Amino acid sequence: MPSAITILTLFSSLSFIFYGLSCLTSKRMAIEFGRFGLTPKQRDITGILQLTGGLGLGIGYYLFTPLADFSAFGLSLLMFLGFIVRLKIKDSVIASAPALMYALLNLYLGLRFFEII
Template identity: 50%
Template sequence: MAFYTMGVFVSSISFLGYGISYFKGPHMKSEFKRFQLEKLGLLTIILQLIGALGLLLGFWFYTPLLLISAAGLSLMMLLGLVIRFKLKDSLWVSLPALFFMLLNAYIFWIGMSMC
């Protein structure tokens, strides 16, 4: 259970950090440009921020919100992996997306077993 709790906090803090970095510097925006997804960049970041907040609120107050958030973030990272593979990014560059996909799938799985 400690890994589950730590996973929720690591995932939510990380996605909050990614979201904030989109507004603070050019790196995240240039990545969306490289992915040819410039028009979806802001929407993606907003969904990540909502997912991160949903993990936190769902952890403390309302488990279905946690399940929806974890599933959504996991799916988003799966799509991110697909894009990275299409662009022929290295495994090293793709590892964060893989890690967060698996972490959020784990959070979803454990959350489902707790319902």
């Protein structure tokens, strides 16, 4: 049976791969980023960061832990910034919560990979 860390890592990795691709290709995501006050270029950068972070997290977990560390902390920062953007545009706490949860999840994973906790 896989460990909790394995499950959380795969969940986060697959989530970011999916959302990164969606960010780069979906009209719905283009509309959302416009609502956030962000440009198409910022949406593309976010999608690329999500996609590469998700891949780095998954690949790093199995092959090269420092890559997983870097990816987890990068995704944590990206999602914390996403949380701040949602607060800035006055989204509800419920609408903002997933960004914060992903930020905290990836912070936890990064700390575990570094064996700090």
